[in-house]
Amino acid sequence: MNLEDKLRNLAGPVLVLGASGFIGANLLRRLLAVRSDVTGTVFSGDTWRLDEVPSAHIAFLNLQDPVSVRSVLHRVAPKTIFDCSSFGAYSFEQDYERVHATNYLSFIRLMEEVADMQLAAFVHAGSSSEYGLNATAPAEDAALLPNSHYAVSKVAASAAIAYFGKVRGVPVANLRLYAVYGPYEDSSRLIPALCEASLRGALPVLARAEVSRDFVHVDDVVQAFADAAQRMGPELAGESINIGSGQPTTLAALAEVAIQTFGLAAQPRFNPAAGRAWDTDNWYADAGKARRLLGWSAKVDLAEGLRRTRDWWRGHLAHADFGRLTKRTQSRQEKNSISAVIACYRDGQAIPIMHERLVAVCQRLGLDYEIIFVNDNSPDDSAEVIRDISARDPHVIGITHSRNFGSQAAFRSGMGIASKEAVVLMDGDLQDPPELIEAFVERWRAGADVVYGRRVKREMPVLLEACYRAFYRLFAMMSEVPVPKDAGDFSLIDRSVVYWLLQCQERDSFLRGLRAYVGFRQEGVDYVRPERMFGVSTNNWIKNIGWAKKGIFSFSRMPLHLLTAAGGLATVGTVVLAIFTVLVRIFEADSVPRGVTFLSLLVMFFGSATLLGIGLLGEYIGKIFEETKARPAFIRRSLIVRGTIRPADPRGQR
Numbered sequence: 001m002n003l004e005d006k007l008r009n010l011a012g013p014v015l016v017l018g019a020s021g022f023i024g025a026n027l028l029r030r031l032l033a034v035r036s037d038v039t040g041t042v043f044s045g046d047t048w049r050l051d052e053v054p055s056a057h058i059a060f061l062n063l064q065d066p067v068s069v070r071s072v073l074h075r076v077a078p079k080t081i082f083d084c085s086s087f088g089a090y091s092f093e094q095d096y097e098r099v100h101a102t103n104y105l106s107f108i109r110l111m112e113e114v115a116d117m118q119l120a121a122f123v124h125a126g127s128s129s130e131y132g133l134n135a136t137a138p139a140e141d142a143a144l145l146p147n148s149h150y151a152v153s154k155v156a157a158s159a160a161i162a163y164f165g166k167v168r169g170v171p172v173a174n175l176r177l178y179a180v181y182g183p184y185e186d187s188s189r190l191i192p193a194l195c196e197a198s199l200r201g202a203l204p205v206l207a208r209a210e211v212s213r214d215f216v217h218v219d220d221v222v223q224a225f226a227d228a229a230q231r232m233g234p235e236l237a238g239e240s241i242n243i244g245s246g247q248p249t250t251l252a253a254l255a256e257v258a259i260q261t262f263g264l265a266a267q268p269r270f271n272p273a274a275g276r277a278w279d280t281d282n283w284y285a286d287a288g289k290a291r292r293l294l295g296w297s298a299k300v301d302l303a304e305g306l307r308r309t310r311d312w313w314r315g316h317l318a319h320a321d322f323g324r325l326t327k328r329t330q331s332r333q334e335k336n337s338i339s340a341v342i343a344c345y346r347d348g349q350a351i352p353i354m355h356e357r358l359v360a361v362c363q364r365l366g367l368d369y370e371i372i373f374v375n376d377n378s379p380d381d382s383a384e385v386i387r388d389i390s391a392r393d394p395h396v397i398g399i400t401h402s403r404n405f406g407s408q409a410a411f412r413s414g415m416g417i418a419s420k421e422a423v424v425l426m427d428g429d430l431q432d433p434p435e436l437i438e439a440f441v442e443r444w445r446a447g448a449d450v451v452y453g454r455r456v457k458r459e460m461p462v463l464l465e466a467c468y469r470a471f472y473r474l475f476a477m478m479s480e481v482p483v484p485k486d487a488g489d490f491s492l493i494d495r496s497v498v499y500w501l502l503q504c505q506e507r508d509s510f511l512r513g514l515r516a517y518v519g520f521r522q523e524g525v526d527y528v529r530p531e532r533m534f535g536v537s538t539n540n541w542i543k544n545i546g547w548a549k550k551g552i553f554s555f556s557r558m559p560l561h562l563l564t565a566a567g568g569l570a571t572v573g574t575v576v577l578a579i580f581t582v583l584v585r586i587f588e589a590d591s592v593p594r595g596v597t598f599l600s601l602l603v604m605f606f607g608s609a610t611l612l613g614i615g616l617l618g619e620y621i622g623k624i625f626e627e628t629k630a631r632p633a634f635i636r637r638s639l640i641v642r643g644t645i646r647p648a649d650p651r652g653q654r
Helices: 003-008 022-032 066-076 096-114 149-166 190-198 218-230 251-262 288-294 302-317 350-365 382-392 407-417 434-445 462-478 495-503 511-518 541-555 558-587 597-629
Strands: 014-017 038-042 058-060 080-083 121-127 172-177 179-181 215-217 240-243 337-344 368-375 396-401 422-427 450-458 487-494 522-529 636-641 644-647
Touching (some): 003 022, 014 022, 066 096, 096 149, 337 350, 350 368, 368 407, 382 636, 396 407, 407 487, 495 511
Antiparallel strands (some): 636 644
16 A cells, blocks of 8 residues: 555544644645645644645644643644654754653643544554664664753653553654654754755865765654554554565765765765764664564665755755755745634524624635634524534534633633634724734734734714713823723734733733733734624723723733722821911911811711722722632533534633
8 A cells, every 4th residue: 555545534523733843744635635624732832844735734833831732732633643843853952841841741632632532543653762872773662861951851751651552542653753854854954964965066174074864854753753643552562563665775885875975076074073963973774663563674875865855856946945944934935814703692693694704804814714703602592503504514513612701711711722823802892893814914924922902983872982081091091001092892802812812810810911911012003993783792880990900900000000099198297287276276266177077077087088998999809719719711612513412521721
């Protein structure tokens, strides 16, 4: 069976973790060439390898965030997982805490999440670095002598795989990869540098001539992943398997192969001082176990692999700068996917219209999109309306809360499962016009991290609008962070900003203030906010005063400062008044105020000031009390996907 048939026959859906890396990108692209139920994850760094890969097949995943992990696993529901996530393999990746957090701690959390899933296969990209000092053709049961933090973290992961596979029965295996090369490899690595130099008729300066490596082409590695997934069973679960050619190739021999293959006249040059601190001289595989368990062996010889790789680089360099391939500042060529999060309460009539208008905008802009309707325990038929729409449109997802937690909690709930490059927050009553998203996306693509709607006018009674305007100006004046005036929750927020918003753990959150607090580049777009299309607003004067208090007490200590200032002034005034009263009694006894009126006014003034001060302190203490209880900001009762209502995973909530 050829590789395409093997990939096509894998149990799906398929999830590729670390798809922006060299091996992950090759896996993702080969899978997408033969099937559509494939998702690759990215988090940070450059994703140039995924240019032209449709955004519908890309999900953002932070392996160190359990909520992010659960969200992606729940959404994709994979049967086959290829884990190519890693950190520390490059000499410049020296953050040892991140090395261990990424390669081991996050991996353990991931394995605990998938342990109860009905997986067909989980194939992990290990490393031959696990052998460390014992790197000369070791068998898989040979001693592991790690000689770097990276090697230690990968050894720990392989031990965890043995535990989960042999003890817990998880269908997981570890492939210890040797010197993989081929298309999409980082331009700073040896083989890409060799290919680029050969196109100029030259050779790069190599390390010591006698150093040997086991070069294996990435096509063979993809084949190994497919074989491991197809043959997964009790015999393979928990095993670590060497994936290499088994042939040591010295750098001198590599240079000679390149000279003969490419017809070069250049002479090789060597620098004995080059190389990484943990490199060993002879580093190659014993691949017998791969042949026995997987029926796999390397098929692409070095000369053929170099030809394929150089041909790819030649075509790629026709439209890219070799030296800048890993230095781009933008994650993707075009920001092209959004998650619309709609907070719904008594919006059953508006939801179908909202969906229709959102779809029209996204299709007009050519966006990959998902629409997340958050039913905040609405007493109307919102849940059924969302279910009907999701049955017709797979882009639609529904969340139902166990009770009404408020719009701020609804937005956080939706952001927690959003998987696109940006999130758009909207109320479900159609007062936030979906057509404004077009202007949001334009500003976002131009470089803004946050684009918010600025209400230049509201279709409401003049007095009420004046009160809204007064509040926003008072809030902006009192806030300790710059807060834009007349800006509500309606906004487009880049994924990088959403991450930091979700790290803010206030239970009683005020998102438009948090949005200003996290910073980044923010821009406003003016619009006129229309009346609610159906029904009447659930807000009233009491709730609006509550909103004002929430904003001010969450982002300003100005009331406390004013209270302190008033107390100081009152103290000074009291001393001055006391001195004045004594002097008057001495020199003008008849002028001393008589009766209880003067005393009553003084008592009332200071009594009311005291009550106001206690009230302000009480508001702040009340917020402290709410936060210290640490109750969840929301509880998801169920999720609605493709017309099916299913219980929400309680572990994926905050």
